[in-house]
Amino acid sequence: MKIAVLSGKGGTGKTLISVNLAAAASPSVYIDCDVEEPNGRLFFKPSDIKTEEISVVIPRLEEERCIECRKCVDFCRFNALAFIKNKPYVFPEVCHSCAGCILLCPADALTEKKKVIGEIQSGWSDQVSVITGVLNTGEETGEPIIKKLIGYANNETDHPVFIDCPPGSACIVMESIKDADFCVLAAEPTVFGVSNLQMVVELVRLFEKKHGVVLNKCLDGDNPAEQFCLENDVPILGKIPYDAGLGHLNANGDIAVTVSDEYHALFRNLLDAVIREAGV
Numbered sequence: 001m002k003i004a005v006l007s008g009k010g011g012t013g014k015t016l017i018s019v020n021l022a023a024a025a026s027p028s029v030y031i032d033c034d035v036e037e038p039n040g041r042l043f044f045k046p047s048d049i050k051t052e053e054i055s056v057v058i059p060r061l062e063e064e065r066c067i068e069c070r071k072c073v074d075f076c077r078f079n080a081l082a083f084i085k086n087k088p089y090v091f092p093e094v095c096h097s098c099a100g101c102i103l104l105c106p107a108d109a110l111t112e113k114k115k116v117i118g119e120i121q122s123g124w125s126d127q128v129s130v131i132t133g134v135l136n137t138g139e140e141t142g143e144p145i146i147k148k149l150i151g152y153a154n155n156e157t158d159h160p161v162f163i164d165c166p167p168g169s170a171c172i173v174m175e176s177i178k179d180a181d182f183c184v185l186a187a188e189p190t191v192f193g194v195s196n197l198q199m200v201v202e203l204v205r206l207f208e209k210k211h212g213v214v215l216n217k218c219l220d221g222d223n224p225a226e227q228f229c230l231e232n233d234v235p236i237l238g239k240i241p242y243d244a245g246l247g248h249l250n251a252n253g254d255i256a257v258t259v260s261d262e263y264h265a266l267f268r269n270l271l272d273a274v275i276r277e278a279g280v
Contacts, residue, residue, distance in 0.1 A: 002153050003274060004180035006165035006173060006204075008196020010037075012186040013216035013240065016250055018164040019043045020267040021184075021274070023257045026127040029161040031149050033176040035118060035133035035142035040164050042253045046123025046130040054133075054145045055114045056097040059090050065109035072101035072110060093140055118145050120152075129159075142166075146175045154179055169203045177204065182278040183211040184237065187225040194224045201234055212237040212277045214270065237273040240266065 005018035015032075019040050022030040032040040059072070059081070072088050073081045080095040081088050092115060102110045118135040133149050135142040146166075153161045165176040177183055183204045187197040197213065204211040212235035215225055219242050229236050240246070246263065249256050256263035 001182070001275075001278060002156075002161045002163060002180045003182050003184060003278075004163040004165050004177040004209075005184045005186065006177065006200055007167055007186040008169065008193075008199045010167040012167075012188050012193065012196070013214070014167065014186045015040055015043075015164055016246075016256075017184060017186055017214055017216070017240075017267075017270075018162045019255055020257045020263070021271050022128055022160075022162040023255045024264065024267045024271050025160050025162070027129075027159050028127070029129045029131065029153070029156050029159055030164065031153055031161060032130075032132040032164045033146050033149050033172070034164055034166045035135040035145050035172075036166065038132045038134055038164075041121070041123075041130060041132050043255050044123075044125035044128060044130045045253075046121075046125045046132075049121050049123040052120045052122070052148075053116050054118050054120060054148055055116045056095075056144050057099055057112045058092045058095045058097060058115050059099075059101050059110040060113035061088055061090060062109050062111060063087060065107045067107045067109070069106065071104055071106065075101055075104050093138070096141075097144070118142065120145065120148060141172065143172050143175055146172055150175065150179055169199050173200075173203065174207070177207060177209060180209060182274060183209045184274060185211060185213045185234075186216055187213050187229075188217055189215060189219065189223040189225050191224050194228045197225055197228060201232065210278055211235070212274065215239045217242045235277055237277065238266070238270040 007014040022028045032038040073083045078096050080091045117139045121132045123130050133145040166172045218239045257267050
């Protein structure tokens, strides 16, 4: 079973939830698709790390072959090519590696060039396989890394997989959840939190994914996120209290379920709720 954990913005507890669910379910697989800021590894502290470079293809101009037809420039919808001083100029930072310009060039003046955009780190933490995507600073998109990570997730058949998604609802989030069996949505108990929750609820419903919400940082009194769930028929999987003890553990990079019976029971119950809602 592949469980994706996502949220409308950063800081809602997405990694807290995914890390502790993976630890509570061990043996399991934790995959960090938040490639711009992957911090699940700070909790698991994996050992025996193996690294795999991830690269994309960008065009390289062979000037002596160019016939100045501009077909490549006119073709590129991402404006990764410009015609400067009678020759195409490549902007690799905005190239989406579709290779269309290479295929289209009538003079074979554009060839393939590999560009490393990041890496995947794989290691172990007790009985949890920890797989982390890392996007190099300054790169435009981590989608190729996430596609590779989801490939690992799809190849896992023996243990549950927990996918720590990027925040928001952009293309990289869609790539992270497209093959998930269930989506866990992390939500904060504020009006702003409701706005972000609504965004990811619309996304998972667009993808027709089974889903439920974890209400994080809960206090006594009104909870706008809970009210939104009740009004919109969104299953509530559980609540995590606004707790200084849990905050300290999280700030210190500790996995709560491994150091506290109380938190182990909380996340174990949450995992059971996910399994029930997923119908597994």
